[in-house]
Amino acid sequence: MENIHINEDEISYIAFHIGSYFERRKNLEKKIICAVICPNYYDMRLQLIQKLEKKFHNSLEIIKVLSDSSEIVLLEEIDLIISTLPLKDEQTPSVFVHPYLTEEDYGYIQIQLNKLNKQKKNRKVKQYLDLYFDEDLFMKNVYLDSDESYIAFMAKLLYEKGYVSIDYGKSVLERERMSSTAFNNNVAVPHSMHMDAAKTGICINILDRPVDWGKEKVQIIVMISINKQQRELFSPFFEGVINILSEWRNVHELIKAKDYNDFMEKMMRLLNEN
Structure with a gap:
């Protein structure tokens, strides 16, 4: 056993960050974890991310932003991919959208979110049962x-x-x-x-x-x-x-x-x- 002494301020600091970590984890469990694929042309990618986060901030958490589909193999624990580039043979659920999102794009994303949320709820209920x-x-x-x-x-x-x-x-x-x-x-x-x-x-x-x-x-x-x-x-x-x-x-x-x-x-x- 290590002979390490931690004062009360340090314990409070560590406890705060551990608590924040678990709170973030709890919030993430309620959301669909997403990766976005979009080439970094001028400010197009930034605008795309901002629009997605504004529209779906309660239901979607973007944790990866990629430039092209070759990096998909590096993704783990992703529920959904939103891409401005066509994807082929991708096992993870995905939505193809225009670089400048249209109302139709928002609709396609929402349909996929509804489907994934239902699947997540089914898995959770099955786990409890x-x-x-x-x-x-x-x-x-x-x-x-x-x-x-x-x-x-x-x-x-x-x-x-x-x-x-x-x-x-x-x-x-x-x-x-x-x-x-x-x-x-x-x-x-x-x-x-x-x-x-x-x-x-x-x-x-x-x-x-x-x-x-x-x-x-x-x-x-x-x-x-x-x-x-x-x-x-x-x-x-x-x-x-x-x-x-x-x-x-x-x-x-x-x-x-x-x-x-x-x-x-x-x-x-x-x-x-x-």
Whole structure:
């Protein structure tokens, strides 16, 4: 271990720049990363860049400007190429534009941005689904005699898969006794009052016919375990899931899922529409 001492001013300076780095990374994740190919004739290139940044500053981040297509091989992590020169056999999505942008050029760029943003959202949703759902935690038509039985059964499954401690079911039951977690007369979301799970995950039971949950009837039971360190990442995704489950037409669609893969496809489509 190096014997290096850093004073408080230096620590504040480093922390500020590290924070700025992560903030820039976060902002970049929301944008399409772009390279522009344009010969450097007089101020034509500068005007092109300025127009693009003015028009698409919220959705496009230009990180490379090249003079010709021979430099494309050097590009990495580029989502889109905007070029005033014709491109051949380019695998990266591209838009050919005039050196002095026309309204038609703006339209072509926007179409490509919409397409790429949709693809990016699909990939992100798929990533979250794969991260928080598990085929081993998915059940279809497991019928038990009470809400307490479902809680005990699903908590045991989460425990066996390494998500929660052995006492998790007691914590969920304690929360359920305070007030029912059933809502919309279709869905129950039993959970603990504590975010002390080893891993964040979702255990789900889909039922063809309604079952009693306290004074309500439900057809989807979703038990969640939340790890405190994963809360910020998980919360926006789970909010999207709850929004879907809040509408009967979505619940009706999900309960028709034949198996885990069918359920995941339906959930992905609904999340993308949400």
